[in-house]
Amino acid sequence: MGVLSVLLPLPLGPMSYLPPFGFAGEALGRRVAVPWRGEVRVGVVVEELPAEARPSLRHAVALLDEKPFLRPQEIAFLREAARYLFAPEGLVLMDLLPPFPPLEHRVRLLPEADPGLLPPGLEALSDWQEARGFDPKLLDLLRENGVLEEEVRFRRQNPALWLHPAERDGPLSEEEERAYRALLEMGQARSMAELARKAGVSVRVVQRLLKRGVFRLAPARRPAEPVEPLLLPELPGRINGGRLPDRLRLLMGLIQGKRALVLFPEVALLEAYLRHFPEAYPLHGGLSVEERARLFEDPPGQVFATYQGLLLPADWDLIVVVEEGSESYKLSSGSRAFIPPLAELRARLLGVPLVYLGQVPSVEVLDRPGYTFPVPRPRLHLVDLNRARGWPFTGEAWALLQQVEARGRQALVLSGRKGYSALLRCRDCGYKPMCPNCALPLRYHEHRLLCHQCGHEEPPPPLCPRCGSDLIEPRGPGLDWLYKELKEKLSLPVFRLSRDKRDDLEPLLRGEPGVLVATTLVLRGPLLPDLALVLLPYADGFIYEGDFRAQERYHRLLWALTELHPARRPLLALQTFEPDHPVHQGLLEGSVEAYLHREKALREALDYPPKTRMLKLEVAHPKEPVARERALALAEALKGEEGVMGPAPAPVPRVKGRYVFHLLLKGSTERLAALLARLDSRWYKLDPDPLRFVGLLED
């Protein structure tokens, strides 16, 4: 008898079990209930190993699927993904697996077993009983002694499924034809009986078509406003530019008639796209367990999914990743994976093409053969803070706001969260102290200048070393300050939107005049129908965030703002000390990627991603010296190795009462794996693809 290698959704590698008593058959890829620390847990069989001499292996309780839940393709993907992420395979499974329905679990004592084995009071176990209600430890004891008979299966709940037309499999009989036409016309039918009535055929006909796969059962489809496909002569590696409606049409052109997986960074964007694709089925965390289970059992031809779609057992013709630069692709817990590289891995292992589709490409994908759709030139107004007067609003800014006021329209004022700066800047010449190693601005902390990437530290110069003027710390105004200013000086109603302050925006959404002061949260929200002005009082606050991706992020933000309204082009006004910044130049040129090519060259010169992989080790402890000590010990263990940066205190040095330090490692996947093998994994948390260097995400 062989041994089952079972992967559980736990941060561990696979575990070995003997097959369930009396089981003979193919187990690979099927879900299996196994005893785990006295309970029963569900895992996936990822390998069938030859029998093993180890005496103490336990038997799995039961296999839970008729046919494989994951195919070898998905298992291979999990394995490779784990290697790429430096994570245990079970952790990756935890991230990507859909939730399971609850288990139905019945137990009884084997008929031939001696009931005298039972502790008194449990005679009932001679007959089938719900396992719940019995002490799991007792059950496990009986199980281990081989006297327990068990029935385990997923509880079947009937999700509200509708009848949909699928593929015709050949000639249809006259009645079948009628049923098929009727369903095409209806789009979907709630029940077989309903369709039979409408088509004037017997239910048997509908049943037959369902069984043959000409019809399929699937969740209700929403009404769609389909878009005209825009076809490209060749399949590019990325598609950028255009307006949202253009990209919708391009996506339609890409996937129509194909089996396609389309990945989205967040549900709101997914739904905005989904409205225009009648053939596509959604898959995301908002769906019920049953709906998701259904999609895994029988994946339809087109799925619009969040990261959970990566593991769907389907042979796609094409994978599309929408807005690959979005930070929402970053999983904040578990393996902390960043999804686009995993999508690329998935496509590669399936041997199918992958296309990135978004307004602005990420630096990571810039080298792919691209197709860039023309972009409407942004209406950009730069206010040079080196010359202009007034803070937080310059005279020019007030003039623009007053125009909005006079015309009774809407304005958006975008703020960083806290008005946090910690950056020194020369009042006259614009000089900023930079890290000599990292080409990042140094942060001003506790009377020292500090690089949060490599840990470089120096005393702040008393005067500007270039021109001898004073160094100042320009402070970005926070949401509340801006709100107060606007409220005092404008007659328009002023609203706030941030994670913790959420005014009722109803009047604005109806189109009434007003000003909204918001964080970048607005980009997800519903749009302001009469938006005329977008103002960033301190645009530089977005540039100098102290990690090497900040400027790319700022570039993406500005382009996203130009698209905030689908029809109008609101004026984008930026108050900045850096009007000549290459990001601004890029927008003025009307090119979504001119700046990025420049940025990519810079990254290459500095040996930053995408030229090399970078990963982050985080050390956190309630006692600052302990955290520091451990971070130093990690660095010590890697002493003399290339590409080790830090330790440095995280930019937010204390998160949830713990002091955080981090180290950054650069290199190829293989080399990083070799470095990590020398470290004790208990002392750090690993981020395989850090997007920012801001403290701990989650535990």
Place this chain on the structure above:
DNA sequence: AGCACGCCGACT
């Protein structure tokens, strides 16, 4: 992850 084991500091 989640749990048990074991070792040291501050309390009824």
Place this chain on the structure above:
DNA sequence: GTCGGCGTGCTC
């Protein structure tokens, strides 16, 4: 004298 904090090891 114990309670309980966390560091350590282990899970088929």
